[in-house]
Amino acid sequence: xxxxxxxxxxxxxxxxxxxxxxxxxxxxxxxxxxxxxxxxxxxxxxxxxxxxxxxxxxxxxxxxxxxxxxxxxxxxxxxxxxxxxxxxxxxxxxxxxxxxxxxxxxxxxxxxxxxxxxxxxxxxxxxxxxxxxxxxxxxxxxxxxxxxxxxxxxxxxxx
Amino acid sequence: xxxxxxxxxxxxxxxxxxxxxxxxxxxxxxxxxxxxxxxxxxxxxxxxxxxxxxxxxxxxxxxxxxxxxxxxxxxxxxxxxxxxxxxxxxxxxxxxxxxxxxxxxxxxxxxxxxxxxxxxxxxxxxxxxxxxxxxxxxxxxxxxxxxxxxxxxxxxxxx
DNA sequence: CAGCGGATGATATAATGTAACGTCTGCTTC
DNA sequence: GAAGCAGACGTTACATTATATCATCCGCTG
Numbered sequence: 001x002x003x004x005x006x007x008x009x010x011x012x013x014x015x016x017x018x019x020x021x022x023x024x025x026x027x028x029x030x031x032x033x034x035x036x037x038x039x040x041x042x043x044x045x046x047x048x049x050x051x052x053x054x055x056x057x058x059x060x061x062x063x064x065x066x067x068x069x070x071x072x073x074x075x076x077x078x079x080x081x082x083x084x085x086x087x088x089x090x091x092x093x094x095x096x097x098x099x100x101x102x103x104x105x106x107x108x109x110x111x112x113x114x115x116x117x118x119x120x121x122x123x124x125x126x127x128x129x130x131x132x133x134x135x136x137x138x139x140x141x142x143x144x145x146x147x148x149x150x151x152x153x154x155x156x157x158x159x
Numbered sequence: 160x161x162x163x164x165x166x167x168x169x170x171x172x173x174x175x176x177x178x179x180x181x182x183x184x185x186x187x188x189x190x191x192x193x194x195x196x197x198x199x200x201x202x203x204x205x206x207x208x209x210x211x212x213x214x215x216x217x218x219x220x221x222x223x224x225x226x227x228x229x230x231x232x233x234x235x236x237x238x239x240x241x242x243x244x245x246x247x248x249x250x251x252x253x254x255x256x257x258x259x260x261x262x263x264x265x266x267x268x269x270x271x272x273x274x275x276x277x278x279x280x281x282x283x284x285x286x287x288x289x290x291x292x293x294x295x296x297x298x299x300x301x302x303x304x305x306x307x308x309x310x311x312x313x314x315x316x317x318x
Numbered sequence: 319c320a321g322c323g324g325a326t327g328a329t330a331t332a333a334t335g336t337a338a339c340g341t342c343t344g345c346t347t348c
Numbered sequence: 349g350a351a352g353c354a355g356a357c358g359t360t361a362c363a364t365t366a367t368a369t370c371a372t373c374c375g376c377t378g
Contacts, residue, residue: 030375032325051365066328071366076325087246088301090334090365107295118289126285127304130277135309136266142247142303145286150294189344191356211333225359230335235356249334249365 012094013043019098020082026099027080037063038073039094042083046114048091086115088144093117105143111152171253172202178257179241185258186239196222197232198253201242205273207250245274247303252276264302270311 020039024031031039041054051070058065074092077083083092084104093106096117105120120143131138179198183190190198200213210229217224233251236242242251243263252265255276264279279302290297 030325034326064327066326067366068328068368069326072326087303107290107293107297109295110298116293116295118293123282123285123289126282127302130282131266131304131306134266134275134277135312136268136275136304136306137312138266138304138306139269140305142301142305143286144246144301145290145295145297146299146301147290147295147297153294153296189356193357209333210335223358226335227337227359228357231357 009045012046013040016043016082016094016098020077020080023080023082023099029076029080034058034063034065034069035073035076038070039077039082042077042092043094046093046116047112048086048089048093048108048115050089050091054092084117086144087142088146089115103141103143105141105145107145107147107149109149109152110146111148111155114149116149168204171205172199175202175241175253175257179236179239182239182241182258188235188239193217193222193224193228194232194235197229198236198241201236201251202253205252205275206271207245207248207252207267207274209248209250213251243276245303246301247305248274262300262302264300264304266304266306266308268308268311269305270307270314273308275308 016039017036020031020036037058038054041057042049051067051074054074055065055067055070058070074083074085078085078092081097081099081101082095084095084106085092086104086106086108089108093115095104103120103124105118105123106115107118108115120141123143124141127141128138175198176195179190179195196217197213200216201208210226210233213233214224214226214229217229233242233244237244237251240256240258240260241254243254243265244251245263245265245267248267252274254263262279262283264277264282265274266277267274279300282302283300286300287297
């Protein structure tokens with residue numbers, strides 16, 4: 001996604017951390033050092049990152065960490081709407097609208113690997129109507145759209 | 160899903176196998192014994208089934224099988240539009256519209272565990288429009304709606 | 319300080335998925 | 349029918365992802 005390749009990403013990270021502080025303060029929960037660090041690592045890019053990648057990065061900076069450490073941090077961050085899981089990749093990415101308690105809606109580029117969260121309000125409504133038509137009460141939704149972003153659309157590749 | 164609990168499920172299975180025969184014949188590919196058996200096992204219910212569950216069932220009927228056997232069969236069946244993967248469950252379920260080359264759209268009941276495929280034509284169009292608005296060229300989509308089916312909506316439970 | 323609960327450390331293991339290679343089988347070609 | 353080929357399968361080993369369990373630590377409260 002050429003636009004996001006070019007942007008000031010440190011601002012993304014700072015905004016995400018500030019939002020996380022605010023959400024945790026409001027909810028009376030603790031953004032501990034490891035949770036904060038995992039969130040920072042997730043936000044190092046807009047590409048979803050695997051739990052074991054996070055683990056490796058923690059290890060490389062000298063922090064003792066085992067898989068449960070990372071998974072617990074990720075569970076916490078997901079519970080409070082700070083990161084999303086990308087099921088089709090078994091990976092995690094920062095939430096663009098921290099704390100808003102929405103379902104995740106992503107466009108995932110098979111060229112550059114970036115995942116862009118989009119406003120799925122319209123989709124959520126449409127899905128709710130479809131569900132209602134089947135007597136189905138919707139609680140949450142997973143929407144992961146795979147394709148090519150604007151920057152990668154013209155390039156060669158498998159996507 | 161009370162309606163599907165009550166239905167004549169043997170008909171689902173027979174229809175699925177007949178459709179699979181037709182698709183494979185049309186495409187000049189072979190629905191080998193193991194592929195056919197895996198498809199039957201997937202269709203034993205409308206609940207998504209894990210690869211290792213399938214493996215256990217194959218073993219319990221005396222068939223020698225290792226993980227690659229099942230995954231290869233599942234890959235074949237997915238490639239030809241006969242089963243879908245439910246990413247949020249790491250599980251597989253029969254396709255309601257065999258061979259039509261569509262993306263999967265499912266409603267998954269957290270009460271009974273059944274996954275019902277629905278016609279996502281409208282969603283696909285909406286997603287295409289959203290993508291176009293971002294310069295994103297959609298290739299496929301994963302839509303997994305979690306909630307409570309009509310039969311389970313009134314019951315207690317975590318869903 | 320004692321007690322409590324949340325958070326983390328640490329070990330082990332479960333669950334899911336794949337690489338690599340040999341063999342077999344069915345088909346084509348001669 | 350034999351040689352050669354490609355797809356399919358068997359088998360072993362391994363990679364990746366995720367969780368159970370229990371001990372320990374830390375911060376708060378009374």
